[in-house]
Structure formats: C-alpha cells, structure tokens
Amino acid sequence: MTAAPPAAPRPASRRARATVLVLLPVLPLLLALVGPLIAPHTVDTPVTAPFAAPGDGALLGGDQLGRDVLSRVLHGGTLLVAGALFVAVVTTVAAALIGCVAVLRPALGRAVERGADLAILLPPLLGIMLIALAWPGGGRWAVIAAAVVLGVPYAVRVVAAAASPLATAGYVEAALARGESTAYIALREILPNLRATVLTLFGLRFVEGVYVISMAGFLQIGPRPPASDWSLMIRENASGILLNPWAVIAPSVAIAVLAVTVTMVVLSLAPDTTTKAAIR
Incomplete structure (x- = not known):
C-alpha cells in the first residue's frame, strides 16, 4: 500500500512564513536607522580607557581611543544602509529600463552583452579600487559610484535574459503592430511581467552594496576616520581584538546579520529560477 503524498502547505501557513521572513531584516535595519x-554616548567622546573591557560606562567596552563601542555600532549602520x-535602487532601475529596451532593440542588446562580458573580465576589487582612487577626494561616494558602475552590466544581463521570452509574446507583437513606441512597450508591456525578477535583483543588489561598501571601508578606500562605520570599526580595532574582542565582533555581527537576513528573504520569497539567474 503506497503512502499518500504529503499535503500541500496551507495558504495561511505560507502567509505566516512569508510574514516572518519579511520581518527578519527589520531588526538590523531598524537598528541601523534609529541607532x-x-x-x-556621543560617537566621538572617549568614555573609558583604550580597548577597555565591558563595564558600567561602556556596555561593550572601549575602542582604540576609548570611545564607547556600543554607541559607535549604533551610529555605524545608518550611512552603510543608506x-x-x-x-x-540605481542599479535595479537602470537594469530594468536598459534590459527591457535591449530585448526590443537587437543592436542595443548586443552592446549590452559585450559590455557585460568586459565587466566580467575586470576583477571587482580592482575595478572598485580604480574608480575609488580616481574619484576626486575618494570617500564613500566613490565606492558607491564604483558599486553602481560595476553592478549595472550584470544586472542588465539578468533582466534581459528574463525579458527575452516576453519580447515574442502575443501582446508585445500586438503592441508593435499598433505602432507603439519602444519605451511604451518596455514600460507597459514587458516590465510589469518582471516583478519577481526585479524584486529579487533589488534584494541581491542591496546585499552586494553592503558587501562592497564594507569591503572598501575595511581597505580604507571608502569611509575615512573618524567616521563611525561598521567596516571601518573592524579595521581600526583589529589590533586590540585580544584586549576587547567586542570592538571587532559587534560590527562584524551587525554586517553579517544585515546581509544574511536580507538574503534569506530574497531567496525564500522569489521564484527559484529567478533567484538562480540573479545570483549568476
């Protein structure tokens, strides 16, 4: 006697699971925004001895200058999240617009594909360093610009791959027959059918932005001292990790929790095929 197949998840259970997944990144995002x-304590005021152990005046101890680690962690996520x-936002919007137009204009599609191929050949770290060091004054905006420039070609390719089957759909051909413009077809006929792809792409580009900005801060080509930034805190306090490990552990955990929770939401709520394509 064969066993009965397992019952499909109830809609209410799926809704509850989706609600829990959506709420997962709320805590780290809320911590970063309202911290x-x-x-x-104020972010630059020494309150204890350098690399002091956790105590009454500093719940997580002091950093290399005796500043309160907890206060700097609470201040350090706002600019990173922003x-x-x-x-x-910039990468996803640019990719959505260019990708949808590219499938309707073969010449543009070929140019996009060649541009993505060139971007793939350039090591990401090298590209970030070249753009950040060439940017007047460097700093956080240089890293953000590098993340956008290097991220758009990959994102456009993802959107174009998802939009390609739609370019031959009946409603698109009907719109072409009516003489509708390329912009109208891209925005009104193709883009609304790519909601899952765009949502997944947005989440993954957000995580990529956290990774790029954090890496640049650790390499000191992004945020500069005395700014309070999670990645910069890791670099600045690495020398005293044996004296007060919390000065390094706390910002590291904050970055990890933010990236992991957002990634879990994206991977769980988006269709498998879309997620795999966006990751590639």
Missing part, C-alpha cells in the same frame, strides 16, 4: 537616537539602498 543614533538611542546611543548612550549607501547600499542607493546602490540597489
């Missing part, structure tokens, strides 16, 4: 309002969000 400066609840920090016990920068990653800017990268995700």
Whole structure:
C-alpha cells in the first residue's frame, strides 16, 4: 500500500512564513536607522580607557581611543544602509529600463552583452579600487559610484535574459503592430511581467552594496576616520581584538546579520529560477 503524498502547505501557513521572513531584516535595519537616537554616548567622546573591557560606562567596552563601542555600532549602520539602498535602487532601475529596451532593440542588446562580458573580465576589487582612487577626494561616494558602475552590466544581463521570452509574446507583437513606441512597450508591456525578477535583483543588489561598501571601508578606500562605520570599526580595532574582542565582533555581527537576513528573504520569497539567474 503506497503512502499518500504529503499535503500541500496551507495558504495561511505560507502567509505566516512569508510574514516572518519579511520581518527578519527589520531588526538590523531598524537598528541601523534609529541607532543614533538611542546611543548612550556621543560617537566621538572617549568614555573609558583604550580597548577597555565591558563595564558600567561602556556596555561593550572601549575602542582604540576609548570611545564607547556600543554607541559607535549604533551610529555605524545608518550611512552603510543608506549607501547600499542607493546602490540597489540605481542599479535595479537602470537594469530594468536598459534590459527591457535591449530585448526590443537587437543592436542595443548586443552592446549590452559585450559590455557585460568586459565587466566580467575586470576583477571587482580592482575595478572598485580604480574608480575609488580616481574619484576626486575618494570617500564613500566613490565606492558607491564604483558599486553602481560595476553592478549595472550584470544586472542588465539578468533582466534581459528574463525579458527575452516576453519580447515574442502575443501582446508585445500586438503592441508593435499598433505602432507603439519602444519605451511604451518596455514600460507597459514587458516590465510589469518582471516583478519577481526585479524584486529579487533589488534584494541581491542591496546585499552586494553592503558587501562592497564594507569591503572598501575595511581597505580604507571608502569611509575615512573618524567616521563611525561598521567596516571601518573592524579595521581600526583589529589590533586590540585580544584586549576587547567586542570592538571587532559587534560590527562584524551587525554586517553579517544585515546581509544574511536580507538574503534569506530574497531567496525564500522569489521564484527559484529567478533567484538562480540573479545570483549568476
């Protein structure tokens, strides 16, 4: 006697699971955005000895200058999240528009493909360093610009691959027969059918923005001292990790939790085929 197949998940269970997944990144995002309002000390005021152990005056101890680690962690995520969000929005919007138009204009599609091939050949770290070091004054905006420039070709290719089957759909051919413009067809006929792809791409580009900005801060080609930034905190306090490990562990955990929770939401809510294509 064969066993009965397992029952399909109830819609209510799926909704509850989706709600939990959506709420996962709320805590780290909320911590990054409202942290400066609840920090016990100002970001640049020494409150204890350098690399002091956790105590009454500093819950997570002091950093290399005796500043409160907890306060600097609460201040350090705001600009990182804002920068990653800017990268995700600009990259996703540019990719969505260019990718949808590229499938309707073969010449543009070929140019996009060649540009993506060239971007793939350039090591990401080298590209970030070249753009950041050539940017007047360097700093955070140089890293953000590098993340956008290097991220758009990959993102365009993902959108174009998802939009390619739609370019031969009946409603697109009907719009072409009516004489509709390329912009109209791309924005009204193709783009609305790519919601899952665009959503997945946005989430993954956000995580990529967190990764790029954090890496640049660690390499000191992004945020500069005395800025309070999670990645910069890791670099600045690495020499005293044996004296006060929290000065390095706390910002490292904050970056990891932010990136992992957003990635879990994207991978769980997006269709498998879309997710795999966006990751590639």
